[in-house]
Amino acid sequence: MRFLILSTATGEGHNSASLAVGKALEARDCETKVLDVLKLKKESVSRRVSDLYAGITVHSPRFFSKLYRIGELISSPGGHSPIYGLNTLYADRLFEEITRFRPDAIICPHIFSAQAITHLRRGHGLKLPAAGLATDYTCIPFWEESSLDSYIIPHAALKQEFASKGISPELLCPLGIPVQPEFLKHVPKEEARRSFHLTASHIFLLMGGSMGYGDIDRIAAALTEAIPDSQAVVLCGNNQELLHRLIPTEKIIPFTYTDRVAELMDAADVVLTKPGGLSSTEAIAKRVPLVLTQPIPGCEQRNAEFLSSHGAAVFRQDIKDIVSAVRELALDEGAAENIKEAQKKFWPDDTNERIADYLIALASRTVGCKVQ
Template sequence: MKLLILSCSTGEGHNSAGKALLEYLEENGVACEMTDPLSLVTSPVSQMVSDVYLFSTRRNLFKTVYRMGETVSTGLSLQSPVYMANKLYAKRLYDYIVDNGFDTVVCTHLFPAEALTALKRAGRLDRKTVFVMTDYTCIPFTRETDLDYYIVPHEHLVEECVQKGLRRERLFPFGIPVRRAFRERIAKREARVACAAAFDSGADMTAKWFLVASGSMGFGSSADLIREILSRCGKGAEVFMVCGNNAKLQTVLKAEFGRFDNIHLLGFTDRMSLLMDACDVLFTKPGGLSSTEAAVKNIPIVHTAPIPGCETRNAEFFHYHGMSYSSLEVKQQVTVALRLCNDDAYRQRMCDSQRTNANGDACRRILELLRR
């Protein structure tokens, strides 16, 4: 088996799922590679798509785009603009697959799944193809794809996928791939010592530790949340705020909170696993991948405001299954976080629900499927 993983840089979740699978496959001796199919056209194209996606999330346009996709997807009689756009680079993707001898192709993003569908419908691609869903809903336009296998995040989503037009026999509720670091756990005290050293924080080891993650693109009303934590906890809380790639957000927050020794403002970091091990509660927007990582890690989650669309569905799914608490109100978010710190039974119920519903074994099960 020689396997190609395809993802796109519209949010880091798709890439993280691909990297998790890549890590596991390499550890198990599978020849594999991961690439962005848009880079096969020109590398600026990939950046342009990412920039457009970022623009839409910050101007509340993504909600409109998502609803348009749902409308188109409910009764496709014509191929969607999304399909047609990704069909444009399908030949170059085919050449790359054939020239490099890949016999299996896994997508963690809709765009390459559309391109592969175009190749299959043209009768040009006889490789095994897989689409790994990274959100807890059947996202718009998925039904117009036609791949061999679909990896679904949870068994309770199978019926939704069937209703949206996917074939039941192609659906495998294995979960979302997460890297080994999130499948393992470091003792809280040890993790806090490591965080203090890694981020030169001088944090109080006995305080409540809150991790605030705004996503790789720095989305959300983080300042209001930090103000509320300071108002309620004062020096009794250490707040680690991850701003992602949003340097402007980090600069704005530093101007307001830079004088507080217990507010630690971080940019993009590859130490999220360690930060989760160290924290008492994670505040995060409901990205499918980041939420799954935290649930597999078994960290209490408070979901903050979602990017309208699939993240709204993620928040609903997690909240309904008891894996997180979701609220749009900052005061309520902090109230629940403090309860999770102080109420052992409440915290344990959430962690138990995470263990029941979050599958950390997705990579192994996907590999077993591909080896059949």
């Protein structure tokens, strides 16, 4: 079988989910293709949209929060928002790609591609099975403007929220968020630490997403000052300003981009991250104590509240409260084990496989969603 996965580079989460579900399908002898739909309009469009998203979220989070609330107000079933209109502009090019690749099914891990596919179904008679793949623990604006065969959502407790936005409950499949295979493997902690030359008794991994969002430099300094014999590894992503602020010391180790995040999680006693849907799920899949910090307003606030309410993470925003939570998880083995046990119930080890099996069944048109 062939699957076309339509991503968008607004943050790395959608791309990571696309690659994860692609690898899970390929493990079942399927052929996959991941395509950034914004590149169909013009090669530079995807980069500009990605840069705009990073710039607004990092430098104007309050403005982004207002945009998110406006999106919630104008989004409605039927697809009449300006966002829907923009996603029709590259639809003809997308139809050409679909015709060329001839997939058995289409997967949309972003509302942009979901809206474009909806337009093709209405205006071009596209008949292929298509599934949405939600990558946040909330129904973000504009999903309800799409019309697909199925929506894979992160958790059964979210079904009511998605249904309240106008998506038929029969189309909602609470299978989870897929993660890439390296987050399902576990390197012994001491081995992982040796590979990065980490020598302290307590290791903390701080992540601000691809844009290096949040006060992670200040959090790192507060942690290493408050907790003796500790080191903080800080992932700056593409944020050169943050990287320049961080002076490497014996206690604080800054990284730019790295493809070894999974190994760094193995080395850590506690992971601290802004509550992106993918980065949070990756830490949960790793079964590592997780503290969610300083969300981008909007969906990340909802992510943090949802994950903490299920015990899979701790959510703190004030630096003093963050340090207190990390101290407890690092020094109290019982508190750390409680989170790990909650994570096992929240995100089962076979999540990727169940998603792949469901998509194959959907492409065969042999099954609806029977997950409760």
